[in-house]
Amino acid sequence: MPQMSAIDRNTAAPERPALAALEQEVLRGALMKMHLIRKFEEAAEASYVRGLIHGTMHLSIGQEASAVGSILPLRIDDYILSTHRGHGHCIAKGADPARMLAEFFGKETGYCHGRGGSMHIADIEGGNLGANGIVAGGLPIAVGVGMSIKAQKQDRVCMVFFGDGATNEGAFHESLNMASIWKLPIVFVCENNKYAMSMDIALSMAVRNVTDRASAYAMPAVAVDGNDLPEVAAAARAAVARARSGGGPALVECKTYRIRGHSKSDRNLYRTKEEIETWREADPISRLETEVLTHQRFTRPELAAIEKAAQQRIDEALEFAKASPDPDSAELTRDVYAD
Amino acid sequence: MPQMSAIDRNTAAPERPALAALEQEVLRGALMKMHLIRKFEEAAEASYVRGLIHGTMHLSIGQEASAVGSILPLRIDDYILSTHRGHGHCIAKGADPARMLAEFFGKETGYCHGRGGSMHIADIEGGNLGANGIVAGGLPIAVGVGMSIKAQKQDRVCMVFFGDGATNEGAFHESLNMASIWKLPIVFVCENNKYAMSMDIALSMAVRNVTDRASAYAMPAVAVDGNDLPEVAAAARAAVARARSGGGPALVECKTYRIRGHSKSDRNLYRTKEEIETWREADPISRLETEVLTHQRFTRPELAAIEKAAQQRIDEALEFAKASPDPDSAELTRDVYAD
Amino acid sequence: MPTELAAPEVATRELSYAEAIREALAQAMEADERVFLFGEDVGVYGGAFGVSGDLLQRFGPERVIDTPISELGLAGAAVGAALTGMKPVLEIQFSDFVTLAMEQIVNQAAKIHFMFGGKASVPMVVRLPGGSGTGAAGQHSQSLEAWFAHVPGLKVVQPSTPHDAKGLLLAAIDDPNPVLVFEHKLLYKTKGPVPAEPYRVPIGSAAVRRAGRDITIVAASIMTLRALAAARRLAAEGIETEVVDLRSLRPIDFATIAKSVRKTHRLLIVYEGVKTMGIGAEISAMIAESEVFEFLETPIARLGGADVPIPYNPMLEKASVPQEDDIVAAARRLVLEGIA
Amino acid sequence: MPTELAAPEVATRELSYAEAIREALAQAMEADERVFLFGEDVGVYGGAFGVSGDLLQRFGPERVIDTPISELGLAGAAVGAALTGMKPVLEIQFSDFVTLAMEQIVNQAAKIHFMFGGKASVPMVVRLPGGSGTGAAGQHSQSLEAWFAHVPGLKVVQPSTPHDAKGLLLAAIDDPNPVLVFEHKLLYKTKGPVPAEPYRVPIGSAAVRRAGRDITIVAASIMTLRALAAARRLAAEGIETEVVDLRSLRPIDFATIAKSVRKTHRLLIVYEGVKTMGIGAEISAMIAESEVFEFLETPIARLGGADVPIPYNPMLEKASVPQEDDIVAAARRLVLEGIA
Numbered sequence A, B: 001m002p003q004m005s006a007i008d009r010n011t012a013a014p015e016r017p018a019l020a021a022l023e024q025e026v027l028r029g030a031l032m033k034m035h036l037i038r039k040f041e042e043a044a045e046a047s048y049v050r051g052l053i054h055g056t057m058h059l060s061i062g063q064e065a066s067a068v069g070s071i072l073p074l075r076i077d078d079y080i081l082s083t084h085r086g087h088g089h090c091i092a093k094g095a096d097p098a099r100m101l102a103e104f105f106g107k108e109t110g111y112c113h114g115r116g117g118s119m120h121i122a123d124i125e126g127g128n129l130g131a132n133g134i135v136a137g138g139l140p141i142a143v144g145v146g147m148s149i150k151a152q153k154q155d156r157v158c159m160v161f162f163g164d165g166a167t168n169e170g171a172f173h174e175s176l177n178m179a180s181i182w183k184l185p186i187v188f189v190c191e192n193n194k195y196a197m198s199m200d201i202a203l204s205m206a207v208r209n210v211t212d213r214a215s216a217y218a219m220p221a222v223a224v225d226g227n228d229l230p231e232v233a234a235a236a237r238a239a240v241a242r243a244r245s246g247g248g249p250a251l252v253e254c255k256t257y258r259i260r261g262h263s264k265s266d267r268n269l270y271r272t273k274e275e276i277e278t279w280r281e282a283d284p285i286s287r288l289e290t291e292v293l294t295h296q297r298f299t300r301p302e303l304a305a306i307e308k309a310a311q312q313r314i315d316e317a318l319e320f321a322k323a324s325p326d327p328d329s330a331e332l333t334r335d336v337y338a339d
Numbered sequence C, D: 001m002p003t004e005l006a007a008p009e010v011a012t013r014e015l016s017y018a019e020a021i022r023e024a025l026a027q028a029m030e031a032d033e034r035v036f037l038f039g040e041d042v043g044v045y046g047g048a049f050g051v052s053g054d055l056l057q058r059f060g061p062e063r064v065i066d067t068p069i070s071e072l073g074l075a076g077a078a079v080g081a082a083l084t085g086m087k088p089v090l091e092i093q094f095s096d097f098v099t100l101a102m103e104q105i106v107n108q109a110a111k112i113h114f115m116f117g118g119k120a121s122v123p124m125v126v127r128l129p130g131g132s133g134t135g136a137a138g139q140h141s142q143s144l145e146a147w148f149a150h151v152p153g154l155k156v157v158q159p160s161t162p163h164d165a166k167g168l169l170l171a172a173i174d175d176p177n178p179v180l181v182f183e184h185k186l187l188y189k190t191k192g193p194v195p196a197e198p199y200r201v202p203i204g205s206a207a208v209r210r211a212g213r214d215i216t217i218v219a220a221s222i223m224t225l226r227a228l229a230a231a232r233r234l235a236a237e238g239i240e241t242e243v244v245d246l247r248s249l250r251p252i253d254f255a256t257i258a259k260s261v262r263k264t265h266r267l268l269i270v271y272e273g274v275k276t277m278g279i280g281a282e283i284s285a286m287i288a289e290s291e292v293f294e295f296l297e298t299p300i301a302r303l304g305g306a307d308v309p310i311p312y313n314p315m316l317e318k319a320s321v322p323q324e325d326d327i328v329a330a331a332r333r334l335v336l337e338g339i340a
């Protein structure tokens, strides 16, 4: 429970259950992670603009509540499988932003020793089995992780992320079916940000919600406001608990929005400025901050301190990434095979 | 209307609508085709046993009503796409059993000049775009056929067949989704015969019916007794009319049963003799014959004449196939490329 | 004296490779209403690499079709449309994603004409941006064209110039067979002369891009440009290089390669795909089993991609596929030391 | 004097190729509870080719798992299970269906170890019954193994004997990398000596099956048997053939092949996959770019599948892949006339 006097609490309107369910340190951690993600991506973007990073990147700015809220109920030994838009998931699962940025910079100190880059960051020790450059590529892998957990009689859970566009891939269908018939401990988290690159979900599927597809697998499904961290966390908590207790898989759909373009080549021809603006106002970080201020869970200076700490960590991460050595070109074919 | 006196008609119970909807010549044609399919497959089976045919084959004995009933509302210029279990569809669409059997025998006179065999019989002029050796392989092709019909502003329809097992392939999902968002003139006919090879549908999917999957695509769907020709025809007629008039795709699920093993290697380890016997009693041909006799649409001698004519046609087909020449080995690479 | 051969046309107008492809698409769609383009983000976005550009505006959403992310389904849709009177052009956003569509391309498109005894054909085109060099790492940088050269029933082309990008695509659209066009991401912005009117570059014909007497370099796609640059440097050292641009991987224009090797007695094959089982293996083997074998004075050398997924780090990425320096070094070694 | 080399083990017990595979699976599952078998109809049906047989009864439905028809999903499931501590063995019912699973095998399984900087590995095995000869026509008879030999990160083996079928499968299950085992449908019923205890045949090692001085035949899978039969006929004509059974396609045991060619000065490569871009192309190219090139007295000959989808008609089907007569003729041509 938050540390405030009974008087303070009485003056504030009662917290909604989803927020009340988040203990103070959990909430602090969640805020910190959302800031870390935002600052991380801003730093990456700035580095790209300055030519320090090559390739492309897929930013999740605006989607932080979906990543952090979903992962909040997970334990360190639970697994996640992430996407091309995966920085948020990675940080939420506890990865070190410095090693992530080093990977972005293609450095030997990066999570993949500079071999993978943004689209392939994996943090195996932290339970992140990897971002994925293939849309829906993680979904079938999740099935195997679920089989593995079950075979080893572990009480772990596997959470797999994917976008709305990914649900049009055959892999989505095959994976949800197998997860369901075998009652695997998998939580399917769809981050529905309304677009697959330029493709409006209203044009790419005939149903309104991704959850409308779950009945084909007799799978419980819930759609939540993906920019509302407490709601996302509540939905994820229920799905994770169910999966962990042998109840089988579930689908959580986080309705959210990506503020940035799809990738660096995006000219935003498929959506209006107004739409972007509307969603900017639903920013998941400031929304949560406003709410916790209202309920006096945190003071303004406390929130500022969290943000500042996040910024500082990312600044340090950037220094680390810049200062790190490049891989040795003589080791080009290292790690092609395990031995 | 059937040619019988008013007195006769009065003594019989009224026909159910699905049967009454079938004009006498249509019904005769349907009975004839069901017999042709049955005799065709029995002849193929016997030829295989006698070593006249090599390879394997997938018999649809017991599923004739599904093939014939579904195709009954189609016009000659409508398209079908068929499966590995496709003899029924092919004959129902009007193919010549002699050229089909010749194909089975690998002869130059066969539909594919002996290059394709049972799993690849196509009758392009008759609108059969081919059987398919790949489970669910025809489904994505149907999407393109639907696009083609629409682009050319034709009033044709494409009917694509597939089994229950095929609905677990990603191709099923991708195809139904695209057909639905683009409102393509496609009728999806699932012949649910309870098994995919040895896999019981109860184990391979978490929902009871294939139709339970249609809502994921906002697609109308209906399940019918697939051994009941008039019911199958009625459901297909509605779906075809809808598709032809621009209403978009629909799914028809024919619940049926394959009496023979999956293919020649099947030892029936996954099902009981009793189950097979129960379904044998629901034989679609004798069921329909009993009903039309009851309603005096046909007399016993008339029915016997139909069956005999079918047998005779298949006997002739067999002679044709046997007497036909083999392909010329010098022409091994003919038709690899079109020019 | 070796010279850079003049471009086959007297066109002076220059287009980029991407623009040349777009022009081919536009001209094909204008000339034949059966032609349409579809794929992920080819419409309003203008294509992930900007190739389709304004085609949606010019031809409307019924002929430039944005699709869901469903590569297998899309390839199948191309088969079905081609089977029934249309001429679909499918863009696979990155050639790596063709891994999802192999079933329809290999089991259906490639085999239908044959399996149906010649009664139906599948005139579809698949455009596949391939290759490394953009920092997109292992799943977005592959060169998988060699797989398709192994599949009877398919045709495979790989243009290296804007001129050929247009002419090969138009030829592919004309062709009654399924044709895969492997474009190269790094080439989209390269410029070159492109005649304004529609024209075809025949599928199955290689092009001698530079004449020389000391060594033949057969190169494909972007490697042709690197080989030409290497040839200029080698010429300064007195090594006269003949550069053959492969252009078609299925069928391979063996006659042009053989003719060149008969003249130069040395062969170096340069390609971006993984060396092992890459297209150079086939070319080498074709030469080694032919009567040209007797004309060889040195082993047949191949320069191909390293045995590694394409790494993200830019230096490693460059090191993983042949660069100009590598070509110069390999050619020198072959000519001067006689070893591959 | 050339002789048939004795089988490497003194085992007298004979098993069929299918039984040998089943024994390997059973022994692996007994020894290591992380190992499990899954795929379409591998359980109650016993496998489409009867390979798994009674394994369901022996190991129960949690270790011998019947699956829906979802090849892409299954390949991905193998990746996920392998990533997290299991050792999955996936049966793809006919190797042709791997076309549906390429994405997971090539983009994920093959690259994860590298892309993750060596931090994770994917010890999965995929068993793929391949080859023609059963009258199953174009979509059920392909030999697609060459594709995978093009992919860094994968290993590919192709056993020709019951002994190797067991030993290579056990080695594959041990291996920390994804391994594809291409079995041959026509070999399942062939018999041969198989030691009862578990043993490994090292991946990446070819086997000299017969010694000879006039010509080296490198063959893979069932072609090894045909090459040996051909060698016996050739011996009667005085042509002494050395037969090398390739066994591993990735990595290729170049040393064994090179040693043999240095001795015989002639090379014929025999494989069932389509000749163009088949595994023989790579072997030919490896020889042609090596110092062994100088030892060659004749061109390097390849006998591979014809440029055609596998036809249904049995005579055409036979004509589409190398038969014993073809091997005899090709070897004769090379030795007597010096042409490929």
Ligand SMILES: Cc1ncc(C[n+]2csc(CCOP(=O)(O)OP(=O)(O)O)c2C)c(N)n1
Residues within 6 Å of the ligand: A084, A085, A133, A134, A135, A136, A162, A163, A164, A165, A166, A167, A193, A195, A196, A197, A262, C040, C069, C071, C093, C097, C100
């Ligand atoms: C199989 C595959 N097809 C296409 C792409 C190219 N691509 C990358 S992300 C993307 C859009 C994905 O949309 P969605 O799943 O909604 O995720 P989002 O980008 O919106 O987070 C596309 C088409 C890809 N990476 N993989």
Ligand SMILES: Cc1ncc(C[n+]2csc(CCOP(=O)(O)OP(=O)(O)O)c2C)c(N)n1
Residues within 6 Å of the ligand: B084, B085, B133, B134, B135, B136, B162, B163, B164, B165, B166, B167, B193, B195, B196, B197, B262, D040, D069, D071, D093, D097, D100
């Ligand atoms: C992609 C693919 N996977 C597996 C097979 C092998 N196979 C052929 S038919 C079949 C069962 C198909 O079941 P279903 O779709 O229900 O059709 P049915 O045989 O019952 O008519 C299987 C597994 C195949 N031909 N293609």
Ligand SMILES: [Mg+2]
Residues within 6 Å of the ligand: A163, A164, A165, A191, A192, A193, A194, A195, A196, A197
């Ligand atoms: Mg999206």
Ligand SMILES: [Mg+2]
Residues within 6 Å of the ligand: B163, B164, B165, B191, B192, B193, B194, B195, B196, B197
């Ligand atoms: Mg079935």
